[in-house]
Amino acid sequence: MVIKQLRASGGVWLSVGKTNLYIDPGPGALVRCLNSKPRLEPSTLDGILLSHKHLDHSGDVNVMIEAMTDGGFKKRGVLFAPNDALEEDPVVLKYVKGYVEKVEVLRENSEYRIGEIHFSTAKRHHHRVETYGLNFKISPRTISFITDTKFFPELPNLYCGEVLVIHVVRLKPIGDEPIDHLSVEDVKTIVKKTKPKLTILTHFGMTMIRAKPWVVADELEKELGLKVLAASDGLKLDLKEVG
Numbered sequence: 001m002v003i004k005q006l007r008a009s010g011g012v013w014l015s016v017g018k019t020n021l022y023i024d025p026g027p028g029a030l031v032r033c034l035n036s037k038p039r040l041e042p043s044t045l046d047g048i049l050l051s052h053k054h055l056d057h058s059g060d061v062n063v064m065i066e067a068m069t070d071g072g073f074k075k076r077g078v079l080f081a082p083n084d085a086l087e088e089d090p091v092v093l094k095y096v097k098g099y100v101e102k103v104e105v106l107r108e109n110s111e112y113r114i115g116e117i118h119f120s121t122a123k124r125h126h127h128r129v130e131t132y133g134l135n136f137k138i139s140p141r142t143i144s145f146i147t148d149t150k151f152f153p154e155l156p157n158l159y160c161g162e163v164l165v166i167h168v169v170r171l172k173p174i175g176d177e178p179i180d181h182l183s184v185e186d187v188k189t190i191v192k193k194t195k196p197k198l199t200i201l202t203h204f205g206m207t208m209i210r211a212k213p214w215v216v217a218d219e220l221e222k223e224l225g226l227k228v229l230a231a232s233d234g235l236k237l238d239l240k241e242v243g
Ligand SMILES: [Zn+2]
Pocket: 052, 054, 127, 148
């Protein structure tokens, strides 16, 4: 998806009160922000977060930090990232890292705050590089992001947000696949357990795109009796309207 840009890979802009946090600035993040209507102004960001260092989640991290800090002239903002995104074979360039006011290393089962946004990590995901999912408390809503991972038995219990954003790459599971990602079967297992008010599927691989994500979402919604939406490029969600 990323290489062919069949789907946008720019990540998520989260806005709560006056606080703006950018999650996983993949390739195209900056251009998507500037071209969105209304335009999302990177210089108003308070922080940038990487769930993990893979390029489809971090490709634009350096340029987004530059944009947040006015090309490095205004030292500001917080960068949240796992240690291995910063230390060994880092995806954030050293000189760019110096532009942010603060670097907060993401670790297992830890709580973080940036302005009006509170969030926590859970257990480290089963993925090739250090990866965390996120639980946000955004009064009056909770929202969970299950980022890249292979399924593991505790997974559903870790993400109980009323809104669940889940990275579902595969239509069907592959036994011993080398790339650790979730399939639609895993989504069913998770949603049956946690019963979110709204589930948003995103981060599709080719098998999902061929199956038409909105068709998959419709079928899941009927089967599970809970609202399921397939993310589309530029999707905007008002958390207050999730009922
Ligand atoms: Zn990944």
